[in-house]
Amino acid sequence: MAEDLFLQEIINITLLSLRVSGTAVLMGALIGIPVGTYLGFRQFKGKKTMMRLVDIMLKSIVNTFMGLPPVAVGLVVYLLLTTSGPLGWLGLLYTPAAMVITQLIMVIPIIIGVTMSAVGSVEKSIKEKALSLGATENQAAWLVLREARVGVLTSIIVAFGAAISEVGGIMISGGNIRWLTRTLTTAIVVETELGNFNMALTLGAILLSIAFVINLALTILQLKGSRR
């Protein structure tokens, strides 16, 4: 019976982790890839000095936010969602949704940043070639994105890796409630504190396996993507 519960809790925790980080990354990709493509693509235009300045500012901001401390994000989300906060009426604090929001804020800059540099490093001549063959601006942008696909995929995997191993942010906004908002990372923290090393080590092994799979995918991608 106790064995059963042990297993059940581990499955519950693992699935919640995958679901929260997966949802955050999926939503982050839907926002981050178009924005990153736009920003990466823009540098081809930069003729006017003013536009170039705006461009540099935007890109520096994105790069700064790529290294956002998760704890700080968690705190901001907490303050927004807490009962007396501006979005308190949504009643989302200490729910998986709050954790998704936290990780979403974290992964969007990562996805934008990596996509942006992948798109930006596709040769300018690829875009010109597409235009010369009769592509519209949008068709040319799509082609550049396609040429940058390895980098774009990388951004998603890197973002997922960051999200699944993040602990500070979801601890604050999710509250680490057993069976409800307890994820692999937050569970490891609390089980270690309680001296349940059996549980903590099992969860740690699962987290490590996920990290390994992510890195395996990244390595394969990089090996495959070195044609040009």
Add this chain to the structure above:
Amino acid sequence: MIALEVINLSKEYSGRLVLKNVTFNVREGEFFVIVGPNGSGKTTLLRILDLLEDPTSGKVFFDGEEVDYSKDRVALRRKIGMVFQQTLLFDMSVYDNVAYPLKIRGALTKVDIEQRVMRMLEDVELLGFEQKNALTLSGGEAQRVALAQALVTEPSFLLLDEPTANLDPKNVSIVEGVLSRLNRENKTTIIMTTHNMFQVERLAQRVAILNEGEIKTIGAFRDVFGYQSPLAW
């Protein structure tokens, strides 16, 4: 009938004039060749004609219509094919590379596209290469794919920037064969640059000499080069 008219075209790069009052006409269906030493402005001129670069001053007319370089130029560009000096193909199969210009126009069915692409690959003698990734091709093969990309849409104007540099004699003759047939049968107006004087003699109806951004002479090969042996170049 005049198909292309270039009037007083100049181009400046950071204060340096690389094209100076370039003026010439090309007749419909003519094979027009531009020769000139490295850095004389050939590529710059072709890039302006392909609407990739804006001229600093001067006018360009295609089929009697002046090009407005400040406007969206997709429609006009779709009548012009260009083979670049630096071959650059997309990271996809040879087939998809050649089909790309047809796909983005969205006017043909899949079956029609396939028919055209295969015919084009046959012309450049690359049948059997369809499924190969274009980035794994040899230089000569890649250059022929680039030619197929530019020709598959049957453009009215064809701009060729040293299309046979880096090719062996066999490949040169394949490319030249395709070009002369195209010029003869489709009446495609062709503007080509080259350093190969034999090629000028074989293909050109008229030739222009560009030097330091200025057109020095224009005329038939015999008139331009007189008794001077082509070997002297």
